[in-house]
Amino acid sequence: MNAKRKFPHGILRINSYLEQLKPAEKRVAQYILANYEEVIHLSITKLARAADVSEATVVKFCQHIGYSGYQELKIMLAQVEQSGEQERIYGEIEADDEIEEIIDKIFQIYDHSFQNTKKLLKQSNIKEAIDLLINARRVFFFGFGASGIVAEDSELKFKRINYSAEALIDNHRQKTMASLLSAEDLVVAISDSGRTRELMESLNIARNAGAKIMAITSNMGSPVTEIADTILLTSSKETPFRGSALASRMAQLAVIDVLFLGAAADKYDQTLEALDKTRVVMQDSRIK
Template structure:
């Protein structure tokens, strides 16, 4: 079942043009009504042109208004069967409720990401990462944790990976990339200046660029040949850094296993070698 229409609108709302935002707000307020409207009727009710609605659908990476309606209908069906909202963390709540709330939000973030993560883009990413001479991973702050996790995983399967967690290191790595390499920029907002700068240099050097950001147009995604999107729509800023991290790590796991499966035998051999090396190191401590 197609879904992800409402989530895509919510994620993209801040970057929409005024006329597109007017339509988006109407859809979010009246989703059940919109799935039964033609583009002409929706244009009349929102007092915009039909072209604006088509443009909004394309901005959301859908083929047209019909696909947007199908995805909204899928969302509504899912909402009827599940609790589909983020829960606020109460500072005076019990430990039991804290466990439930945090866990629910993390699961929700992964489920929402499934609605905006394109299998075709994932397939492209796995292919170029698997064939790259060198993989450069960039992340600042919380995104550095994601970048470090990917670097560690790639090292285990004997992939040449360099990770940059600050402006100077990222710039230095980018300057030495070639058309045989991949630059992977991780930034939930897609607006981290250091990552943008590094991706620009990598692109100028001919490297393939991949982004992992929240859904929608943003500088890091716009610089990338391949866009991987995640979603985390909870209202609390504090909880946002947690569940968005979980959804990003989930995408990293998908990429890692995709690469491993493409070169299964050599990956297993590399994993076994590194496992033994770590074991020997621990035994001699």
């Protein structure tokens, strides 16, 4: 929580704060996302009129997402245009789509999520996050629902390279273990929304016990980012089938893979030895 943080810029930053904005500020954000190429040439007065808000609301919006004012936001948006990194919008899955269309759309959604998450990781404190993992006595992955599945995958990966790792996806187990943690332990909180009440209850207990906290989320400014020592942002444009958490789950898995490989590379020889041992014992489980 005291570490210097890096934040995404331009469109990715707006998206990461979108769910935390007040209604008027969200109208500004939505107009910018839909018309960013136009916005970089607009005065604050014209943007306010287009978004049907006051000029003061535009300024508050800019400050809410971490810029000093409208001029700095325009500079960042202009850099996005020059680098060709504007967000591509893909078609949503419709009821009458053929299976070939669904295949195309879902992989476009995944590609979009992966590419933007990649940019966010390069702008994050990823090395600091890997150091937290390497130096932790024990690592606990907290998550619920689809994020819980990612937590369980994380436990399997890190156990295979001899980390003391455990996934906790039940609130009572999370709270019990959180109360027994120390400053040598790390909790990796996985939550796309960053607003799950049960998760925050467990994290507050872990924080009071002195544990370090790493957050993997797509929502900057959410409660989980306020309590975390290190934040790793994902980008996930979901389909109308939001309950399936398609893009968010894939983005979270990608971040975990980066952490896993970063930690593994730090102790390369020990990692290979551990992987060889686990591979040998699992070979007998295969049907020949």
